[in-house]
Amino acid sequence: MAFDVEMIKKVYQRMPERVDAARRLLGRPLTLTEKILYAHLWDATPTLPFERGKDYVDFAPDRIACQDATAQMALLQFMHAGKTRVAVPTTVHCDHLIQAKVGAATDLKVATDQSKEVFDFLSSVSNKYGIGFWKPGAGIIHQIVLENYAFPGGMMIGTDSHTVNAGGLGMIAIGVGGADAVDVMAGMPWELKFPKLIGVKLTGKLNGWAAPKDVILKVADILTVKGGTGAVVEYFGEGARSLSCTGKGTICNMGAEIGATTSTFGYDEAMRRYLLATGREEVVTAADAIAPYLTADPEVYADPEKYFDQLIEIDLSALEPYLNGPFTPDRGTPVREMKKVAPENQWPLKVEWGLIGSCTNSSYEDLSRAASVVKQAVDLGITPKASFGINPGSEQIRYTVERDGIIGIFQQLGTRVFTNACGPCIGQWDREGAEKQEKNTIVHSFNRNFSKRADGNPNTYAFVASPEMVAALAIAGRLDFNPITDTLLNDRGEEVRLAPPSGEELPQKGFAVDDPGYQAPAADGSAVEVVVKPDSKRLQLLKPFPAWDGQNIRNAKLLLKAQGKCTTDHISMAGPWLRFRGHLDNISDNMLIGAVNAFNGQTNRVKNQLSGQYEEVPKVQRAYKAAGIPTIVVGDQNYGEGSSREHAAMEPRHLGVKAVLVKSFARIHETNLKKQGMLALTFANETDYDKIQEDDTIHFLDLTAFAPNTPLHLEFVHKDGSKDVIACNHTYNAQQIAWFKAGSALNLIASHKAG
Numbered sequence: 001m002a003f004d005v006e007m008i009k010k011v012y013q014r015m016p017e018r019v020d021a022a023r024r025l026l027g028r029p030l031t032l033t034e035k036i037l038y039a040h041l042w043d044a045t046p047t048l049p050f051e052r053g054k055d056y057v058d059f060a061p062d063r064i065a066c067q068d069a070t071a072q073m074a075l076l077q078f079m080h081a082g083k084t085r086v087a088v089p090t091t092v093h094c095d096h097l098i099q100a101k102v103g104a105a106t107d108l109k110v111a112t113d114q115s116k117e118v119f120d121f122l123s124s125v126s127n128k129y130g131i132g133f134w135k136p137g138a139g140i141i142h143q144i145v146l147e148n149y150a151f152p153g154g155m156m157i158g159t160d161s162h163t164v165n166a167g168g169l170g171m172i173a174i175g176v177g178g179a180d181a182v183d184v185m186a187g188m189p190w191e192l193k194f195p196k197l198i199g200v201k202l203t204g205k206l207n208g209w210a211a212p213k214d215v216i217l218k219v220a221d222i223l224t225v226k227g228g229t230g231a232v233v234e235y236f237g238e239g240a241r242s243l244s245c246t247g248k249g250t251i252c253n254m255g256a257e258i259g260a261t262t263s264t265f266g267y268d269e270a271m272r273r274y275l276l277a278t279g280r281e282e283v284v285t286a287a288d289a290i291a292p293y294l295t296a297d298p299e300v301y302a303d304p305e306k307y308f309d310q311l312i313e314i315d316l317s318a319l320e321p322y323l324n325g326p327f328t329p330d331r332g333t334p335v336r337e338m339k340k341v342a343p344e345n346q347w348p349l350k351v352e353w354g355l356i357g358s359c360t361n362s363s364y365e366d367l368s369r370a371a372s373v374v375k376q377a378v379d380l381g382i383t384p385k386a387s388f389g390i391n392p393g394s395e396q397i398r399y400t401v402e403r404d405g406i407i408g409i410f411q412q413l414g415t416r417v418f419t420n421a422c423g424p425c426i427g428q429w430d431r432e433g434a435e436k437q438e439k440n441t442i443v444h445s446f447n448r449n450f451s452k453r454a455d456g457n458p459n460t461y462a463f464v465a466s467p468e469m470v471a472a473l474a475i476a477g478r479l480d481f482n483p484i485t486d487t488l489l490n491d492r493g494e495e496v497r498l499a500p501p502s503g504e505e506l507p508q509k510g511f512a513v514d515d516p517g518y519q520a521p522a523a524d525g526s527a528v529e530v531v532v533k534p535d536s537k538r539l540q541l542l543k544p545f546p547a548w549d550g551q552n553i554r555n556a557k558l559l560l561k562a563q564g565k566c567t568t569d570h571i572s573m574a575g576p577w578l579r580f581r582g583h584l585d586n587i588s589d590n591m592l593i594g595a596v597n598a599f600n601g602q603t604n605r606v607k608n609q610l611s612g613q614y615e616e617v618p619k620v621q622r623a624y625k626a627a628g629i630p631t632i633v634v635g636d637q638n639y640g641e642g643s644s645r646e647h648a649a650m651e652p653r654h655l656g657v658k659a660v661l662v663k664s665f666a667r668i669h670e671t672n673l674k675k676q677g678m679l680a681l682t683f684a685n686e687t688d689y690d691k692i693q694e695d696d697t698i699h700f701l702d703l704t705a706f707a708p709n710t711p712l713h714l715e716f717v718h719k720d721g722s723k724d725v726i727a728c729n730h731t732y733n734a735q736q737i738a739w740f741k742a743g744s745a746l747n748l749i750a751s752h753k754a755g
Contacts, residue, residue: 029297042189058189069096070159072582074178087187093141100423101430128525138517139394142359167264168249177646179675199308202239204317211466212247217322221332228260245274246363266295326461354474357391358425361445369503385477427575468501547743563598567642570594625656635662640669684727
């Protein structure tokens with residue numbers, strides 16, 4: 001389906017002129033990333049080149065996408081902006097609030113009943129403000145965007161970290177917090193630090209059991225979860241051109257797991273085929289007319305070392321399948337090495353579940369290739385040793401794979417077909433027995449495998465693999481099974497071998513669907529009423545955060561010193577907490593309950609300095625707030641890694657935390673903290689982390705002189721009366737300092753409206 005074609009044509013009409021001007025300004029050939037960024041500047045004609053990794057730049061994205069969990073808070077904020085309609089095309093997708101348990105039909109009905117209040121709210125707000133609304137069951141946001149909205153050379157932002165999936169269609173697509181999205185919805189510029197550039201040159205062609213998923217699993221193993229921070233990853237080369245469009249999407253999607261701002265590919269034949277297959281002939285015609293502007297200049301790819309800050313080369317012909325995990329998506333193990341590595345690390349070898357789907361791997365090609373492995377098991381008489389579940393990416397995908405018999409193949413092995421939604425990938429999985437917290441292994445084609453992520457069990461060892469490898473391991477029931485070399489015993493006791501998977505890039509009969517699940521907004525939404533009940537447990541209208549009083553913060557207490565990995569899952573858990581994503585006070589009861597306290601090694605147990613007792617983190621923070629005592633949180637490396645959820649910033653802000661001081665931040669979380677009027681600080685000397693003690697009282701010494709490029713200094717007074725003054729760096733510019741002073745970026749928008 002083609003949406004916003006006239007907007008896309010306008011982008012293409014202005015792109016050559018803007019790119020040519022940027023090329024003259026920089027005096028050299030341009031990467032694809034640079035072409036798209038310079039073509040989307042808020043001020044169309046810069047006079048100086050931007051410095052990568054340093055300059056903050058205002059951009060004008062073409063569109064916005066929001067999923068239902070984050071859309072609630074984003075739209076609650078937008079309602080304060082005083083606008084009658086969103087300024088750019090925007091969509092809301094209901095995919096997070098649907099729990100996987102029994103199967104698609106039952107689970108969707110339960111979710112629709114349980115979350116009716118929220119879905120009705122999102123539907124009415126969308127209708128009122130000109131936002132396209134995708135109903136529960138329509139599909140996963142990023143698959144829907146790829147099928148309907150993404151276009152080569154475009155720029156979009158989305159309130160989900162995996163918005164980057166649209167890079168598979170040649171976009172610069174970036175995950176943001178809701179406050180960032182509100183800026184763009186309100187017709188304001190969107191700010192981003194001009195990214196560094198990582199080039200990934202792909203040669204050769206995938207073969208055998210290797211899949212596009214293995215490309216990003218390999219890249220994650222190389223770069224780690226923070227190696228892409230502040231950078232755009234641009235893939236190119238003959239290998240890139242050999243990949244399908246949805247395969248490219250898989251690679252870009254999981255780029256969020258290396259901290260990358262986004263990832264992208266140049267426009268090519270695979271993208272043309274996908275656009276045509278999804279009914280966007282007009283987009284193809286417009287893109288073909290400016291095709292050289294939708295990929296890097298030839299000189300860049302011919303001599304990439306000159307144009308990228310970092311270069312990685314991967315030969316797809318030699319690439320082997322990987323399993324990444326457990327507990328982190330960047331620990332890569334080639335499948336052939338698992339026989340050695342798993343026992344060494346005491347990873348449970350028995351595979352209990354194989355899960356295929358999520359926004360990362362739920363395309364027609366993904367499901368058809370996995371089904372080819374499943375069909376072999378059926379034909380060879382193999383009974384699978386693990387349970388099987390799949391989440392189709394969209395109703396269009398589900399309808400088409402059912403028509404083509406692919407669903408039927410899975411069902412012959414007893415596969416549970418869940419709703420076209422995120423499901424287990426985001427913790428929306430009511431897994432039988434998970435409450436026992438038994439040590440076990442699952443394999444899935446999702447993007448994240450943090451502790452407790454899928455089923456809430458900290459002892460579930462989750463490994464990430466391609467859909468076809470997930471199928472093979474679920475059939476074998478063993479983590480150390482290598483389908484390339486190993487045989488299986490069928491039900492007749494015969495040794496049999498699985499052949500490499502095969503599948504269709506696109507359905508030969510074309511895509512089909514009865515009802516895609518889309519609701520167009522009213523042409524005039526002025527008469528649409530949006531209802532938020534005062535006694536609602538699910539939704540709560542927002543109140544402005546207080547502005548800074550202009551004084552140094554003094555007599556603050558340490559709420560928590562987090563040790564090790566502290567993702568947004570640790571700061572604001574998903575799973576059952578998703579039901580409170582529209583109610584800031586209620587969801588704040590999960591604040592930091594997953595973070596490990598450096599002083600006792602426990603989660604959700606911190607010292608209340610008012611009573612001397614160890615209690616739950618939210619309870620202690622509420623006690624400090626009631627007493628009018630400011631607090632700070634201290635963290636480790638890459639703090640806030642993972643989801644774009646701004647609740648991880650809004651909850652501490654709501655409960656009275658003033659500052660977060662860490663060794664380093666993940667990009668989105670740092671921005672979210674700034675947007676909500678908090679202080680996001682980093683240690684000038686990382687070893688100062690060790691100086692912070694449990695009973696410290698903290699004084700800001702020079703907050704009254706808060707300025708760009710100027711460190712702040714905090715005095716930590718220890719229980720014995722000794723003191724340490726710690727220098728803290730920050731990345732605030734003048735505009736961001738104004739957010740802090742106003743109490744939040746939203747407060748500034750509201751003040752402009754009032755003025």
